[in-house]
Amino acid sequence: MISLDFNKMGGLVPVVAQDHATGEVLMLGFMNAAAWEATLKTGRATYYSRSRNCLWVKGETSGNIQLVREIRIDCDDDAVVLRIEQVGGAACHTGHRSCFHKRVENGTVHIVGEPLFDPQEVYKT
Amino acid sequence: MISLDFNKMGGLVPVVAQDHATGEVLMLGFMNAAAWEATLKTGRATYYSRSRNCLWVKGETSGNIQLVREIRIDCDDDAVVLRIEQVGGAACHTGHRSCFHKRVENGTVHIVGEPLFDPQEVYKT
Numbered sequence: 001m002i003s004l005d006f007n008k009m010g011g012l013v014p015v016v017a018q019d020h021a022t023g024e025v026l027m028l029g030f031m032n033a034a035a036w037e038a039t040l041k042t043g044r045a046t047y048y049s050r051s052r053n054c055l056w057v058k059g060e061t062s063g064n065i066q067l068v069r070e071i072r073i074d075c076d077d078d079a080v081v082l083r084i085e086q087v088g089g090a091a092c093h094t095g096h097r098s099c100f101h102k103r104v105e106n107g108t109v110h111i112v113g114e115p116l117f118d119p120q121e122v123y124k125t
Numbered sequence: 126m127i128s129l130d131f132n133k134m135g136g137l138v139p140v141v142a143q144d145h146a147t148g149e150v151l152m153l154g155f156m157n158a159a160a161w162e163a164t165l166k167t168g169r170a171t172y173y174s175r176s177r178n179c180l181w182v183k184g185e186t187s188g189n190i191q192l193v194r195e196i197r198i199d200c201d202d203d204a205v206v207l208r209i210e211q212v213g214g215a216a217c218h219t220g221h222r223s224c225f226h227k228r229v230e231n232g233t234v235h236i237v238g239e240p241l242f243d244p245q246e247v248y249k250t
Contacts, residue, residue: 001232002229002232002233002234008175009134014139014153016141016150016153018148018150022148023143023147023148023149024148025141025143025150025197025206027199028139028141028199028204040229040232050133070228071228071229072150072223072225072226072227072228072229072237073225073227073229073234074152074153074224074225074227075217075218075219075221075224075226075227076224077227079153079224079225081150081225092200093200094200096200098197099199099200099201099204100197100198100199100204100206101197101200102197102198102199102200102202103195103196103197104127104165104196104197104198107126107127107165108127109127109198112197
């Protein structure tokens with residue numbers, strides 16, 4: 001098992017999920033050692049949810065799983081980039097393709113693009 | 126000033142630096158509120174160094190500064206993507222273009238690409 005430096009963030013490393021085809025950054029999550037091992041083993045992006053304090057297979061509720069196409073780690077082994085195929089097209093719980101759909105311009109925030117799904121339909125909230 | 130949620134990480138947010146032209150992820154750093162404000166004000170990527178506990182204008186030693194072309198924040202305001210122009214071509218202190226130059230394949234790590242500069246020359250180590 002390829003080891004990462006989980007010590008700098010109390011057991012976690014930040015993980016960037018990037019569309020494998022377009023390079024678009026879709027989301028940023030965190031992994032603990034178990035999430036890292038699960039991702040390597042299953043080929044599906046698995047994170048650690050800081051709010052729920054548990055492993056989180058991305059898409060387990062929405063069906064929008066992330067198939068891992070390439071894994072990169074950084075120079076000092078404390079951050080990961082996953083190049084992934086985003087099933088369903090949208091990574092964000094808001095229905096937007098990317099969580100990073102808020103652009104900062106001249107001191108204000110502009111929403112980029114439209115949601116691809118209705119979160120209330122998908123998450124039954 | 127556009128506010129971010131610095132509470133989830135004890136005063137920091139993770140920041141992805143992405144090449145504005147190619148979409149390549151070049152590095153992952155962290156910002157505190159002062160680094161965020163400095164980045165917005167100056168248009169140069171400014172991070173918070175966790176190892177040195179100080180603000181860090183990327184490139185202040187190497188000259189390889191990052192000119193901010195676009196700023197994105199995520200759905201819950203706790204992560205940032207900077208689309209930047211990397212002066213000098215290389216973001217990594219190893220001389221590689223990207224810090225994420227280590228590809229994980231079949232349980233081993235492969236270095237992708239060649240350094241663009243000699244760190245010993247640049248940092249006088």
